[in-house]
Structures are given as structure tokens and as C-alpha cells.
Amino acid sequence: MTDTPARVLTDDELDLLELALGGALAPADLAAALPGVPPEVVLTDAENTPLARLTSGPSAAVEPLKPLAAAIGPQWDDAVRRPARDVRTDLGAGADEVGLLVTEPPTREDVETAAALATGPGGGTVLLLVPVARRAPEPGAVGAAGLVRAAQALAGDLADRTGARVVTVAVPWPGADRTAVSLADVAGAYGARRAEPLAARRSPATxxxxxxxxxxxxxxxxxxxxxxxxxxxxxxxxxAHRRGAVVFFTGLSGSGKSTVARALAAELDDDGLRTTLLDGDAVRHHLSKGLGFDRASRELNVERIGYVAALVAEHGGIAVAAPIAPFASGRARVRELAEAAGAHYLLVHVSTPLEVCEARDRKGLYARARAGEIPDFTGISSPYEEPADADVVVDTSHVPVEEAVRTVRTALAARLGEEDLGRPGHP
Known part of the structure; x- marks a missing residue:
């Protein structure tokens, strides 16, 4: 695998890969949506985790390598985020399922339309297909979590009113502009014999x-x-805008800081707060591309992250950053930049022990570092200076992600002076 070229996927491309791995998108269509990929390529996420091997051409195929990273929220619940092949198998052959595409929060009129479709010909089973994207929604738009919650409420209403079997499915979907395959085609792969975009049936008045x-x-x-x-x-x-905040995570590679940071950012976005996620590996590919891993380069990388985070917070947003940030001087510089911008600052130390981080290592980096293949690797051949000034300390070896997010939200709420921010589902 080391000799195979790699392609780092964007959030939209990760959605397409998830569709392909679940049987809703043909490997050839996935390859077509990734322009410039060689005949054989390893697809990775922003953390360089090898997720799948894609082979193009007449015998196009996609081979899973590592599980895709998941987050928290209703759109990530295993009960609704199911591979297309599993949903199709569960429905069985010979039925005539109607698939309702829930692309917007249903209106009262949409509820009536859905009820009529559920009781019409072939309405014995109703698939509520909710397109959800990894990327953050446009400002003011309802995001993936809110859309799934609204769809689940619709599902309960339909089941009570019609007696139909209603199945809600979260469908990873980056948008029609990313692939030649339509959402209706994808709905068919999930088992819908016909797809009805619910919002398209609205009256002109609605x-x-x-x-x-x-x-x-x-x-x-x-x-x-x-x-x-x-x-x-x-x-x-x-x-008008609120005073912004920088939530800065630090911890060893594999500590869980990126997972908690992504989940926190998603929840804050879902609550309507303008949130920007600056993950360490993603930043390395863009803002700090070309920097090495010596101390000076690491300090510069952290300062760049701090500068961008401070700009976000200065304009009322919330910046969530998750680099390793191994040195106290670099973290102090980020605090200084945030406070100079008039922003709140919260330092979160993800204190997961080294041995746990090594055991979790999805990319084999610790093993390579111990073999001398990777110089200046934090925790092995380069020091990690544990912060003495952390505002929050969580150890993900015994604290679940949901609880870690709740702890950070509570601390952030105290900084912002908003009691309700510590409660998931804050409007």
C-alpha cells in the first residue's frame, strides 16, 4: 500500500465514499467524481487514515481499508445511518416502497402530503430518506442533525396516522453537483421503488x-x-454579533481530541452558532503546507492556527482548533492572540495516556516512530509539555465522547455567560 498514490478526501468526497462503500454508488461513479485520480489510489481522510483503495477502469472496485470516522448527533445514529445494501435487504424483495426525500424541514402541508402518499398505492412501507452532509450548513440553514430530528418526528406522525411502516434513513449526500448520480438514483439503491421529493409537492402558496x-x-x-x-x-x-470564542484542544496523536472537537463543532453549528473547525491534520494540508515537524515549524503551525482562530472569534464566531500543540510557549501564544482579539479562550487538554493512544493508532504512526522511521514524533522522540493552565481536562480512555463534549460545552457556556449552551439541543 505504501507504493500506491494517495488522495486526501474533502468532506463532500467522504460522503461519496460512504455511499460507495454502502452499495449506493457504483465504484465507477465514485472514480468519475474524483477527477485526476490514477487507476489505483488509496483514499484517506484529512488525518491521512487510509480508508479505501479505489481501482478505476472497466473493473472498477472500491475496497474498504479502515472504518470512516463517525461523530455524534442524530444523523450518526446507527439506527438511521445504515448502508444502502442493509436497508435494501431489510425491506425485502417484491414490495413497492415509496421513498420520500426529506431535503427541508417538513411544513404542515408536507405532513399532509406524506400521509396521503403513505396511504396510497404501495404505501405499506415508507422510506424517509434524509440527505445529510459532513460539511457545515450555510448560515441560517437547518443542518443535518436538525433535518434528521424533523424527519423522525414526521416518521412518528405518519406511523400513528396511517399505520404504515416508516423507516428513516440518513443518506450521506454532498449535493447533486458532486456526482452525475441523482438523489433519486441513490434512493433506488436504498430500496425505494419510486422517489418523491417532499418539498417539490408544495403548493405555490406554501x-x-x-x-x-x-x-x-x-x-x-x-x-x-x-x-x-x-x-x-x-x-x-x-x-450585531456576540463576543467570539476560541476553544483550543491539545493532546497526543490518538488522544481523541479531533473526535471530540469535531463533535463539539457539529453540536455548536446545530445550535445555530457560527463555528469554524480547524483540525490539526487538515490545517497541515492547507494553511501550513510545507512546514516540517521540528520545534520551530511546530510553533509556527500552532501560531498560524491561533491567528486564524482569533480572526474567526473577533467577528463573533466560535473557532474550535485541535492540533497536538505540544509546547507551552505555542499554546500561550494562541491564548495571547485570542485575548488580543477580544475573544473568550478555553484550553482543553485531552489527557489520554500514551499507551492508550498507541493502542488506538489507526495509521501505524507510533510503530513507525518507535522504529525510527518518523523523527520528531510527539510522545516518542519529541516531548509533549502537559499544560498546567488547561481550563478543561478530559481523558477519553474512560470518558465517552458525548460526555467529553458535554463537559466542554458547560465550560464554554460559563465563559460566554449562557447557561443553556451547556445543554445539547439548545435552540
Whole structure:
């Protein structure tokens, strides 16, 4: 495998790989969606974990190597995030399942439409197919977690009203522009004999009302105030923002810091907070590409992350960063940058012991470091200076990810002065 070229996948491409591994996307279609890949390539995530080997050409195939990293949230629940082949097998042959594509939160009219479809011909089993993306939603848009929650509520309502068997499935989906295969084609791979985009069946009145939601507040302001006052109220609303925050994770490779950071960022995004994730390996591929792993390079990498995080926080966002950050001086510089930007700062030490990190190593880096193949490897041939000023300390060897996220959220809420931020599902 070491001689095979590698391709680091984006979040959208990871969605496509998950579809292919689950049997919803042909290997040839996956290859076509990855322009420039050689005839044989190892597909990795941003942490360089080898996930699959893709072979293109007439005998196109995709071979799984390592499990894809998962996060927390309803869209990652094993009960709904199931491979297409498993869903198809569970449904069985010969049925005429209707697949409802839940691409937006269902309106009241959508609920009635779904009920009519569930009781119509072939409505004995209803598949609620919810496209979910790894990437963060556009500002103001309902994200993957919220969409799944809304779909699950619809599923319960349909089952109660119609007696139909309703199956909710979270479908990894980066968007139609990433592949020539349509969402309807993917729905067929999950077992739907026909696919109905629920939002497409809305009446013009409902469609117009949904599209005009953004205008409602401006119209209300215009009705309450004379034009000059309305302009000032709207201007103040557009410019208002909360004090931002930098949540900075540090810990050994394999400690679980990236997993907790990703889960935290996803929850904060789901709560409508503007959150930017700066994961250590992803940053290395872009912001710090070309830097080495000597002390000076590591310090520069951490400072660059801190600078970008401070910019995000300065404009009211929340930056979640998860590099190894082995040296106290580098972490102190990040704190300094955040505080100079007027942002809150939270240092989270993921204190998982070295032996646990080695045992979990998905990429074999510790073994290579102990064999002398990787110089300057933190914890083996390069020191890790444990922080004495951490605001939160979690050890993922005995603390589940969900509990670690809850602990960090509670600490962040205290900094922001918002009690409800520590509670998942905060509106």
C-alpha cells in the first residue's frame, strides 16, 4: 500500500465514499467524481487514515481499508445511518416502497402530503430518506442533525396516522453537483421503488411563504418604524454579533481530541452558532503546507492556527482548533492572540495516556516512530509539555465522547455567560 498514490478526501468526497462503500454508488461513479485520480489510489481522510483503495477502469472496485470516522448527533445514529445494501435487504424483495426525500424541514402541508402518499398505492412501507452532509450548513440553514430530528418526528406522525411502516434513513449526500448520480438514483439503491421529493409537492402558496421567511422581520420592522428608524434598526441587527470564542484542544496523536472537537463543532453549528473547525491534520494540508515537524515549524503551525482562530472569534464566531500543540510557549501564544482579539479562550487538554493512544493508532504512526522511521514524533522522540493552565481536562480512555463534549460545552457556556449552551439541543 505504501507504493500506491494517495488522495486526501474533502468532506463532500467522504460522503461519496460512504455511499460507495454502502452499495449506493457504483465504484465507477465514485472514480468519475474524483477527477485526476490514477487507476489505483488509496483514499484517506484529512488525518491521512487510509480508508479505501479505489481501482478505476472497466473493473472498477472500491475496497474498504479502515472504518470512516463517525461523530455524534442524530444523523450518526446507527439506527438511521445504515448502508444502502442493509436497508435494501431489510425491506425485502417484491414490495413497492415509496421513498420520500426529506431535503427541508417538513411544513404542515408536507405532513399532509406524506400521509396521503403513505396511504396510497404501495404505501405499506415508507422510506424517509434524509440527505445529510459532513460539511457545515450555510448560515441560517437547518443542518443535518436538525433535518434528521424533523424527519423522525414526521416518521412518528405518519406511523400513528396511517399505520404504515416508516423507516428513516440518513443518506450521506454532498449535493447533486458532486456526482452525475441523482438523489433519486441513490434512493433506488436504498430500496425505494419510486422517489418523491417532499418539498417539490408544495403548493405555490406554501413555497412562497417558505421562500419569504427572511423578509418577514424586515416587513415587521417597516410596519413598526418610519423609514429612517427602520433603516437604523436593520443596520444594528446586521452588525450585531456576540463576543467570539476560541476553544483550543491539545493532546497526543490518538488522544481523541479531533473526535471530540469535531463533535463539539457539529453540536455548536446545530445550535445555530457560527463555528469554524480547524483540525490539526487538515490545517497541515492547507494553511501550513510545507512546514516540517521540528520545534520551530511546530510553533509556527500552532501560531498560524491561533491567528486564524482569533480572526474567526473577533467577528463573533466560535473557532474550535485541535492540533497536538505540544509546547507551552505555542499554546500561550494562541491564548495571547485570542485575548488580543477580544475573544473568550478555553484550553482543553485531552489527557489520554500514551499507551492508550498507541493502542488506538489507526495509521501505524507510533510503530513507525518507535522504529525510527518518523523523527520528531510527539510522545516518542519529541516531548509533549502537559499544560498546567488547561481550563478543561478530559481523558477519553474512560470518558465517552458525548460526555467529553458535554463537559466542554458547560465550560464554554460559563465563559460566554449562557447557561443553556451547556445543554445539547439548545435552540
Amino acid at each position: 413555497a412562497d411563504a417558505v421562500a419569504g421567511l427572511a423578509r418577514v422581520r424586515e416587513e415587521a420592522v417597516a410596519a413598526l418604524y418610519p423609514p429612517a428608524s427602520a433603516a437604523e434598526v436593520n443596520r444594528a441587527t446586521r452588525s
